[in-house]
């Protein structure tokens with residue numbers, strides 16, 4: 202669905218406003234340095250910080266890490282720094298200390314974010330991100346919005362409808378798309394509008410998060426959380442009780458088919474943007490898209506049992522996806538986004 206069409210959900214319109222702002226900013230700033238974030242004397246420390254970011258990424262998410270190895274060295278470091286900030290933000294509400302996290306702690310985390318964006322990082326990992334945001338036209342808003350998503354997660358464990366869920370997905374994952382596009386870069390020869398490329402990045406984040414939610418239904422229920430839209434469950438004659446009971450029934454299969462179809466629509470929307478990215482960034486993004494999309498296939502292969510079985514993509518399948526992503530990244534005949542009118 203086109204985000205600014207009259208049929209769009211209120212959340213989609215709200216998020217599209219952020220997309221427009223990001224696009225306008227990139228057009229204005231280009232690749233100009235915003236401020237010298239890190240004094241040159243600290244170069245060694247900075248390199249050490251980036252290396253540490255890479256190690257953390259490798260430790261937490263092998264597949265992401267694999268994707269980053271396909272990037273140019275400079276972009277790889279930037280994505281590692283962004284990854285680590287996102288991971289640390291997520292850990293505040295999902296990690297071992299999550300029970301002690303208060304809104305005040307999130308406010309403090311946000312203050313640290315504001316500081317690093319003006320070149321005053323709190324620690325070395327913040328320092329890596331401070332350097333990254335001084336080199337690429339990355340805006341602070343998606344970072345603030347991700348923290349907002351964590352605030353929401355502290356107080357909300359049910360979603361009335363897709364509109365509510367969409368906003369949550371934007372906060373925790375669509376934002377990652379908006380943070381990544383300025384690092385990946387848009388191809389100089391692209392005719393697509395900047396906002397359409399941001400929109401595709403946003404769609405990839407939403408698609409990943411919807412997939413993540415569908416994969417983790419059982420795990421989330423174990424924590425008392427149901428991310429699935431309540432009105433859609435009801436439409437299929439299902440409720441929270443069915444989720445806590447964890448039985449795969451025909452009603453559940455029909456519901457899941459619908460949910461998977463929607464997640465695939467967001468992946469399709471994202472695909473349109475990949476060819477508009479800088480040519481060196483297409484392979485890692487295609488690889489990432491193909492790998493994550495296969496989780497949906499794996500849920501189907503598990504006969505929709507996402508209560509007790511964790512859908513995953515095996516090592517062999519992951520490796521096979523890399524050449525196929527490469528072929529797509531270099532083939533020019535993939536449908537492209539329409540240029541700005």
Ligand SMILES: CC(C)=CCC/C(C)=C/CC/C(C)=C/CC/C(C)=C/[C@@H]1[C@@H](COP(=O)(O)OP(=O)(O)O)[C@]1(C)CC/C=C(\C)CC/C=C(\C)CCC=C(C)C
Pocket residue numbers: 265268280283284287288291295373374375377378379381382385398399401402403405406409410413417471472474475478485486489
């Ligand atoms: C190339 C590439 C994939 C770059 C992005 C790398 C990056 C900065 C990742 C950060 C991920 C992160 C830690 C986010 C925090 C919030 C969160 C946990 C979101 C979910 C990720 C998966 O985490 P996990 O399964 O570990 O979650 P739990 O264990 O359940 O807590 C998400 C599903 C979101 C991931 C979203 C993306 C990777 C967005 C990708 C979009 C782009 C790279 C834009 C590409 C551009 C175009 C034009 C298509």
Ligand SMILES: Nc1ncnc2c1ncn2[C@@H]1O[C@H](COP(=O)(O)OP(=O)(O)OP(=O)(O)O)[C@@H](O)[C@H]1O
Pocket residue numbers: 261262263264265268409413488489490492493513
């Ligand atoms: N290529 C990718 N594209 C998008 N998201 C990804 C990708 N790879 C991993 N992720 C996200 O990062 C999360 C962290 O990865 P996770 O630790 O769960 O598994 P992994 O390390 O990628 O895989 P494995 O340990 O099975 O090799 C994944 O659950 C997924 O949400």
Ligand SMILES: [Mn+2]
Pocket residue numbers: none
């Ligand atoms: Mn994980």
